[in-house]
């Protein structure tokens with residue numbers, strides 16, 4: 001076969017266009033991560049007062065801390081702040097913007113390699129848009145899965161999400177002890193392609209980001225202190241907000 005054969009030229013063209021669309025360092029999946037405040041706070045000793053799934057982050061599947069000179073600037077997302085405070089709260093420090101700054105530096109600067117997310121406003125507003133579109137709380141409610149003292153089976157929860165969205169989520173729990181008879185629902189990931197259409201999450205996917213501690217205060221969020229993929233057989237506890245006890249009410 002000669003080097004300039006149409007087939008080879010064709011192949012070369014296909015390859016080069018593939019590289020233009022998707023350079024090797026470019027992410028191919030976005031992971032929209034929600035956490036359940038009661039579970040998070042049971043690990044981190046905060047006082048949960050929120051009874052809906054909140055945003056943890058929007059993570060590309062490739063890269064962390066991609067541009068350290070691109071500083072977080074909250075005045076660029078001023079119009080988003082009311083929604084950010086509600087939907088993406090810093091559960092450890094509700095009045096601080098530190099969590100958003102951390103997520104921007106670690107994940108946003110990498111997501112920003114795509115033209116569709118190449119500003120702080122684009123990144124945070126897309127995360128909020130996807131979060132509201134997914135609307136995890138009402139989907140779970142629709143399937144009668146609500147925070148409760150009774151336990152659910154894992155297939156019940158996974159099945160509801162999978163049936164509704166038509167893609168596989170990644171669902172993480174904490175396992176209070178090795179042979180515990182219950183696991184606690186903690187984190188739910190829904191995945192998207194570069195065009196923001198839903199994609200399957202890979203169950204065993206390990207985010208490099210999760211294991212790359214850099215010694216700051218937010219390690220708790222990304223390491224998620226003991227979250228792991230829920231198993232299929234252990235009953236699942238979806239914890240309601242802690243009730244005020246009788247003694248609390250008397251004071």
Ligand SMILES: *[C@@H]1O[C@H](CO)[C@@H](O)[C@H](O)[C@H]1NC(C)=O
Nearest residue numbers: 047048049050051086094095
């Ligand atoms: C939860 O508490 C924090 C601070 O204590 C407060 O800023 C926030 O508005 C509360 N959130 C809700 C949903 O009540």
Ligand SMILES: *[C@@H]1O[C@H](CO)[C@@H](O)[C@H](O)[C@H]1NC(C)=O
Nearest residue numbers: 066067068069070071109113
């Ligand atoms: C990093 O961010 C700065 C500030 O926005 C920008 O000027 C620079 O081009 C970015 N560098 C890369 C490699 O994207």
Ligand SMILES: *[C@@H]1O[C@H](CO)[C@@H](O)[C@H](O)[C@H]1NC(C)=O
Nearest residue numbers: 071072073074075076077078
């Ligand atoms: C933050 O963004 C605002 C609005 O774009 C700009 O006026 C300001 O100079 C920026 N601040 C910093 C420290 O870059």
